[in-house]
Amino acid sequence: MSALAALPAPAVVRPGKQPLSRKAKAAIIVQFLLNEGADVPLSALPDEYQAELTMLLGNMRYIDRETLNAVVEEFSNELESVGLAFPGDMAGALNALDGKINAHTAHRLRKEAGVRQTGDPWQRINALDVDRLRALVTSESTEIAAVMMSKIDVGKAAQVLAKLPGDKARRISYAVSMTTGVTPDAVDRIGISLAAQIDAEPLKAFKTRPDERLGAILNYSNTAVREELLQNLEQEDADFAEAVRKAIFTFANIPERLNAIDVPKITRDVPPDALAMAMAAASAGSDEERKAVEFLYANMSKRLGENIREEAANFGEVKAKNGEAAMSAVVSAIRDLVAVGEIELVSPEDE
Numbered sequence: 001m002s003a004l005a006a007l008p009a010p011a012v013v014r015p016g017k018q019p020l021s022r023k024a025k026a027a028i029i030v031q032f033l034l035n036e037g038a039d040v041p042l043s044a045l046p047d048e049y050q051a052e053l054t055m056l057l058g059n060m061r062y063i064d065r066e067t068l069n070a071v072v073e074e075f076s077n078e079l080e081s082v083g084l085a086f087p088g089d090m091a092g093a094l095n096a097l098d099g100k101i102n103a104h105t106a107h108r109l110r111k112e113a114g115v116r117q118t119g120d121p122w123q124r125i126n127a128l129d130v131d132r133l134r135a136l137v138t139s140e141s142t143e144i145a146a147v148m149m150s151k152i153d154v155g156k157a158a159q160v161l162a163k164l165p166g167d168k169a170r171r172i173s174y175a176v177s178m179t180t181g182v183t184p185d186a187v188d189r190i191g192i193s194l195a196a197q198i199d200a201e202p203l204k205a206f207k208t209r210p211d212e213r214l215g216a217i218l219n220y221s222n223t224a225v226r227e228e229l230l231q232n233l234e235q236e237d238a239d240f241a242e243a244v245r246k247a248i249f250t251f252a253n254i255p256e257r258l259n260a261i262d263v264p265k266i267t268r269d270v271p272p273d274a275l276a277m278a279m280a281a282a283s284a285g286s287d288e289e290r291k292a293v294e295f296l297y298a299n300m301s302k303r304l305g306e307n308i309r310e311e312a313a314n315f316g317e318v319k320a321k322n323g324e325a326a327m328s329a330v331v332s333a334i335r336d337l338v339a340v341g342e343i344e345l346v347s348p349e350d351e
Contacts, residue, residue, distance in 0.1 A: 020071070027056040028063060028071045121188075121195035126152045128198075130159045136194065137164065137172070146175035147182060147190050211240060215247025219331060222324045223250075249335065249345065251278065251327040252288035255295040258334065262343040263299035269333040276311035278330045281323025283312065289327075 282289035
């Protein structure tokens with residue numbers, strides 16, 4: 001769209017008339033595209049450009065066909081002659097390099113240049129996870145929180161309200177009924193202000209929560225070490241220990257966390273010998289591990305189940321180290337499928 005405001009300096013010559021400015025020619029191109037039914041993303045332009053373009057369109061009346069053809073030809077020639085276009089400012093450059101340069105460097109450059117992220121701030125706010133939204137709502141007044149609840153996705157707003165204290169949730173719910181008179185300009189200002197708070201936050205070294213990181217580590221620890229560590233952790237910080245337990249996913253958690261329809265995908269990705277050894281080891285393990293074995297057998301194909309049972313029986317008594325490794329292979333396959341988005345685990349909170 002910036003090309004519309006940067007048509008070449010030589011003006012279209014109209015006998016006996018004033019030459020057209022570049023902005024006037026940009027308005028002609030926009031009106032021509034709109035008349036042709038094109039979807040012109042004018043909202044991508046800065047606010048001042050949108051306002052000026054609207055004023056030009058409102059003040060212009062008509063032009064002759066010769067002038068229109070000359071402006072369109074001039075515009076087409078300009079576009080064809082462009083070999084490479086650059087963002088043109090620091091904000092555009094940072095947006096173009098988003099995800100390509102170090103996040104810390106990008107954050108520092110934005111701060112030094114006084115550049116905030118462009119685009120609809122409410123899209124960025126809505127993209128935050130539920131816990132971050134809850135913290136944002138908690139830090140704001142009831143009226144601001146009510147506007148937030150009205151702007152983000154309904155499902156996500158419901159999750160945020162469910163995580164708030166009862167009195168806070170009731171006040172916000174009532175305040176939503178009072179947002180009828182809020183103007184679009186006020187909503188925009190609130191969104192920009194909240195987005196500015198997000199931009200001002202220092203970057204975090206880790207993307208995941210501490211309990212999620214420790215849970216991922218303990219997934220690959222043997223059962224005895226994991227339970228001993230968790231018991232010691234409960235004595236130091238019971239709440240954190242509980243959060244870690246919820247983040248852990250082991251072979252024993254399969255029945256409560258894995259959807260039955262996803263079992264065939266797991267058996268496809270785990271080598272049959274590793275699966276058979278895992279089933280043999282778990283069959284001699286805890287009650288939870290034996291339940292996981294039955295869950296997997298019940299939801300895989302009958303033929304595969306018979307083959308795995310037969311091979312598992314041939315293993316006899318499996319050494320603890322080998323059994324742990326085989327069960328870890330099954331768990332790793334499940335986590336890999338979750339990571340690529342092919343399956344989803346059931347959240348402990350949904351149980």
